[in-house]
Amino acid sequence: MYVIIAGCGRVGAELAKLLSGEGHDVVIIDKSRDSFHRLGDTFNGLTMVGNSFDLALLKQVGIEKTDAFCAVTNGDNTNLISAQVAKKIFHVPKVFARVYDPQRAHIYSALGLNIISGTMLFSSMLRDKIIESRFSSYLIESKDLGIIEIEVKNSLVGKTIQDINIPGEFIVSAIRRMQGVIIPESKTVLKNKDILMGVVKVSSLQEVRDRFHLGEK
Numbered sequence: 001m002y003v004i005i006a007g008c009g010r011v012g013a014e015l016a017k018l019l020s021g022e023g024h025d026v027v028i029i030d031k032s033r034d035s036f037h038r039l040g041d042t043f044n045g046l047t048m049v050g051n052s053f054d055l056a057l058l059k060q061v062g063i064e065k066t067d068a069f070c071a072v073t074n075g076d077n078t079n080l081i082s083a084q085v086a087k088k089i090f091h092v093p094k095v096f097a098r099v100y101d102p103q104r105a106h107i108y109s110a111l112g113l114n115i116i117s118g119t120m121l122f123s124s125m126l127r128d129k130i131i132e133s134r135f136s137s138y139l140i141e142s143k144d145l146g147i148i149e150i151e152v153k154n155s156l157v158g159k160t161i162q163d164i165n166i167p168g169e170f171i172v173s174a175i176r177r178m179q180g181v182i183i184p185e186s187k188t189v190l191k192n193k194d195i196l197m198g199v200v201k202v203s204s205l206q207e208v209r210d211r212f213h214l215g216e217k
Contacts, residue, residue: 004029004066004092006052006082007073011098013038015070020045027061030073052082058090068094072116076101083113135205146202147173150212152194162186164196166211169204172196 001024005012008030016028016039026045029052030036036047050057052071063069069086071079076099083097096114099105105117135148148170150156156164161172161184175182176195182188190196200208208214 001025001067002062002065003027003068003070004052004058004061004063004086006030006069006071006079007098008032008035008038008047009072009074010038012070012072015072016045017043029057029061052078053085055085055089058085063090063092066090066092068092068096070096070098072096072098076104080104080108080113083108087113135200144202146200146205148198148200148205148208150196150198150214152190152196153192156190156212157192159190160186161188161190164190164212166204166208168201170198170200170208172198 001019003019003024003026005016005019005026005028008016008028012028012030013035016026020026020043026043027048028036028039028045029048029050031049031051033047033049039045039047046061048057048061052058052073063086066086069083069092071082071086073079073082079097079099083095086092087095094114096116097108098116098118099108100117100119102117102119105115105119109115135146165171165186172184174197175184175188175190176197177191178193198208
């Protein structure tokens with residue numbers, strides 16, 4: 001993929017290194033040349049000094065052929081403007097913007113932009129850990145569904161997936177074992193110390209906790 005990243009802060013630099021290390025073509029833009037030191041010596045993409053909503057600069061770095069544009073500077077206004085330019089003017093297929101203000105996140109999401117709110121994400125992660133240490137709703141970005149991990153022991157050993165699924169409330173989607181992660185079938189038999197990863201309705205979380213005897217941790 002050809003990816004343009006606006007902002008070479010901690011998030012932008014790490015994203016650039018990850019994508020570049022996986023073989024993708026990466027361009028990263030920042031107003032400060034000094035920011036590029038975060039990329040280290042192994043980054044083999046292109047760095048460009050300037051504003052990420054500068055039309056001439058964007059054309060210079062090939063935005064017309066870009067598969068994805070990520071605006072992750074430390075300013076909401078810059079990220080939102082850059083994202084709109086990429087989406088509305090250059091019609092980039094995948095456009096993402098990091099936004100700190102949750103109110104703006106809701107507004108711009110309603111306009112069709114893919115918004116990542118670090119404030120909301122971190123708050124959700126903390127909420128999930130407070131509610132249940134094994135539970136993570138942020139993994140699937142939904143207020144209604146989440147992912148919960150359950151260790152197989154005692155009475156669960158020897159049961160099958162269809163024995164423990166709760167239709168409409170809780171479904172096991174994967175099992176982590178010593179040999180690796182598997183996607184189970186309905187007749188897959190559970191082994192001691194398996195880690196079940198299941199999709200659960202947030203409203204049914206207490207029912208699932210009670211059923212599988214998940215005490216507070």
